[in-house]
Amino acid sequence: QATIYWVRRDFRLTDNAALTAAAARGAVVPVFVCDGLVESLGAAPKFRLELALKAFAADLEAVGSRLILRRGKALDVLRDVAQDSGATSVFWNRLYDPASVERDTEIKAGLLSDGLVAESFAGALLFEPWTVQTKTGGPYRVYSPFWRAVRGNEVSSPKPRCRVLHAPTRWPSTDALERWGLSVEMGRGAKVVGQHVRAGEVAAQARLSTFCDSLVVDYKAARDHLDVEATSELSDALSLGEISPAQVWHAGQKCLHDGANGAEHFLKELVWREFAWHLMWHYPEIDTKNWRQEWDGFEWIEDANHPHYVAWCRGQTGQPLVDAAMRELYVTGKMHNRARMITASYLTKHLGIHWRLGLRWFESCLVDWDPASNAMGWQWVAGSGPDAAPFFRIFNPETQAKNFDPKGRYREKWLPDQMFETSETALQFYDAIPVSWDANLTMSDVTPIQGLADGRARALAAYERLKSQ
Numbered sequence: 001q002a003t004i005y006w007v008r009r010d011f012r013l014t015d016n017a018a019l020t021a022a023a024a025r026g027a028v029v030p031v032f033v034c035d036g037l038v039e040s041l042g043a044a045p046k047f048r049l050e051l052a053l054k055a056f057a058a059d060l061e062a063v064g065s066r067l068i069l070r071r072g073k074a075l076d077v078l079r080d081v082a083q084d085s086g087a088t089s090v091f092w093n094r095l096y097d098p099a100s101v102e103r104d105t106e107i108k109a110g111l112l113s114d115g116l117v118a119e120s121f122a123g124a125l126l127f128e129p130w131t132v133q134t135k136t137g138g139p140y141r142v143y144s145p146f147w148r149a150v151r152g153n154e155v156s157s158p159k160p161r162c163r164v165l166h167a168p169t170r171w172p173s174t175d176a177l178e179r180w181g182l183s184v185e186m187g188r189g190a191k192v193v194g195q196h197v198r199a200g201e202v203a204a205q206a207r208l209s210t211f212c213d214s215l216v217v218d219y220k221a222a223r224d225h226l227d228v229e230a231t232s233e234l235s236d237a238l239s240l241g242e243i244s245p246a247q248v249w250h251a252g253q254k255c256l257h258d259g260a261n262g263a264e265h266f267l268k269e270l271v272w273r274e275f276a277w278h279l280m281w282h283y284p285e286i287d288t289k290n291w292r293q294e295w296d297g298f299e300w301i302e303d304a305n306h307p308h309y310v311a312w313c314r315g316q317t318g319q320p321l322v323d324a325a326m327r328e329l330y331v332t333g334k335m336h337n338r339a340r341m342i343t344a345s346y347l348t349k350h351l352g353i354h355w356r357l358g359l360r361w362f363e364s365c366l367v368d369w370d371p372a373s374n375a376m377g378w379q380w381v382a383g384s385g386p387d388a389a390p391f392f393r394i395f396n397p398e399t400q401a402k403n404f405d406p407k408g409r410y411r412e413k414w415l416p417d418q419m420f421e422t423s424e425t426a427l428q429f430y431d432a433i434p435v436s437w438d439a440n441l442t443m444s445d446v447t448p449i450q451g452l453a454d455g456r457a458r459a460l461a462a463y464e465r466l467k468s469q
C-alpha cells in the first residue's frame with residue numbers, strides 16, 4: 001500500500017517523522033502542493049522555497065523516489081493524488097502558524113471523511129507549543145522562565161536518514177517547477193541573492209558541522225559583532241526544515257558536553273525560536289496586532305509610501321550602519337541579528353514608523369523568513385510585545401557601529417566607498433535592485449533623513465504621551 005507524504009516545510013530525509021512513518025508502511029508518494037498559502041509568501045521566501053524544492057527533489061531521486069508537484073487547493077490535490085497513485089493514507093509534519101493550522105484541520109477532516117488515513121507528526125519544533133506550561137497551566141510570556149522550564153526537557157534523538165524509499169505502482173503526474181514561477185517576484189535580485197544561499201539538507205548539515213567544529217567556542221562573545229562570521233547561519237535551513245531543530249539541539253548539547261564555551265548560549269538562541277512559536281501559537285495575532293493593547297494608542301506612522309519608510313527599505317537613510325544592514329538584507333536575503341535589532345529600532349523609534357511595515361518588508365526580503373520569529377523580533381524591538389525591550393532603549397546606530405563594527409568592515413562591505421574602491425558585495429546591491437529605485441552609486445549626497453538626537457527626542461515624547469493616555 002502507498003502513503004502520501006505531504007511535504008510542507010520539512011525538506012529533509014533525516015529526522016523526518018512523517019516520512020519515516022510513511023516509509024515503514026510501504027511505498028511513499030512525496031507531494032508538494034502549491035496552494036494559496038504558498039502563493040501568498042513574500043518574494044524572497046518564495047524564491048528560497050524554490051531552491052529547497054529543487055534540492056529536495058534531487059535528494060529524493062537519490063533514494064529511488066521523486067517529488068510530485070501539484071498546484072491547487074491542498075485538499076483537492078491530495079484527494080486527486082491518492083486516486084492517481086492508489087494511496088490510502090496521507091502523512092505530514094505539523095506546522096503551527098494560524099493559517100496552516102486552519103487549513104490542516106479542514107484537510108484532516110476532509111481526508112478522514114473520504115475513508116483515508118490522515119496522520120500528522122511533530123518535527124518542526126523541539127517542544128510543541130501546548131506542551132510547555134507555567135505552573136498555573138497557562139502559556140509563558142517571558143523568555144527566561146520559558147528557557148528554565150525547557151532546558152532540561154528530553155528532546156528525542158533524531159531519527160535515522162531514510163536511505164531507500166519504495167515507489168508506488170503508479171506514479172501520479174507532476175507539474176514542472178519552473179512553470180510555478182516562484183522566483184519571478186524577485187526580478188533580477190534572484191541571481192544576486194541566489195549566490196549567497198546554500199540550499200538543501202547536505203548544505204545545512206555541513207554548516208552545522210562547521211559551526212560546531214570551529215565557531216561555537218567563540219559564539220557568546222562574537223555573535224554580536226557585525227564584522228565577523230560567528231553564528232551558525234542555519235536560520236533559513238531551520239525555517240524550511242532542511243535541518244530539524246532536534247538535530248541542531250543534539251549537536252549543541254554535544255558541544256556543551258565537550259566543554260565548548262558558547263554552546264549553552266547557542267542552545268538558548270535556538271530556544272528563542274521555540275519561544276517565538278510558543279507565543280504565536282497562544283497569540284495567533286502577534287504578527288498583526290500590538291501584543292500589549294495599550295500600544296494601539298501610540299502615534300505610529302503607517303503609510304507605506306512615506307518617504308522615510310521608502311528610504312529605510314532602500315538603504316538610503318543616510319545613517320551608514322542602517323543603510324549597510326538594509327543592503328545586506330537586499331543582497332543576501334539575510335541580516336545579522338544585531339543589525340535586525342538596530343534597523344528595527346531605527347524604523348520604529350527614530351522614524352516613528354509602525355513595526356507592521358517593517359515586519360512586512362522583512363517578510364518580503366528574508367530568505368529565512370519565519371512568521372513567529374519575525375513577529376516576536378519586531379514587537380520585541382518596538383516595545384509592544386511580550387518580554388519586550390523597554391521603549392526607551394533606543395539603539396543609537398553610531399554607538400552600535402563603534403561597539404560592533406569598530407573598524408568599519410561591515411559598512412565597507414555593504415556601502416559604496418568614496419575614498420577607496422567599492423567592495424564587490426556593495427556593488428551587488430546595484431545589480432539586485434529594481435531599476436526604478438534609481439539609487440546612486442555614491443552615498444556622498446545622502447544626508448541623514450533624520451537626526452539621531454531629534455528622532456530620539458521625538459520618540460520619547462510620543463512615548464510620554466502614550467503613558468499619559
Ligand code: FAD
Pocket residue numbers: 223231232233234235236238239269270271272273274276335336337338340341344362366368369370371373374375377378381
Ligand atoms: P544563530 O545565532 O546561529 O542562532 C541559531 C538559531 O537560533 C537561528 O538559526 C534561529 O533559528 C534561532 N535564533 C537565534 N536568534 C533568534 C532570535 N532572536 N529569535 C528567534 N530565533 C532565534 N529569525 C528567523 O529565523 N526568521 C525571521 O524572520 C526573523 N526575523 C527577525 C526580525 C527581527 C526584527 C529580529 C530582531 C530578529 C529576527 N529573527 C528572525 C531572529 C534572528 O535575527 C535570526 O534568527 C538570526 O539572525 C539567524 O542567524 P543564525 O542562523 O546565524 O543564528
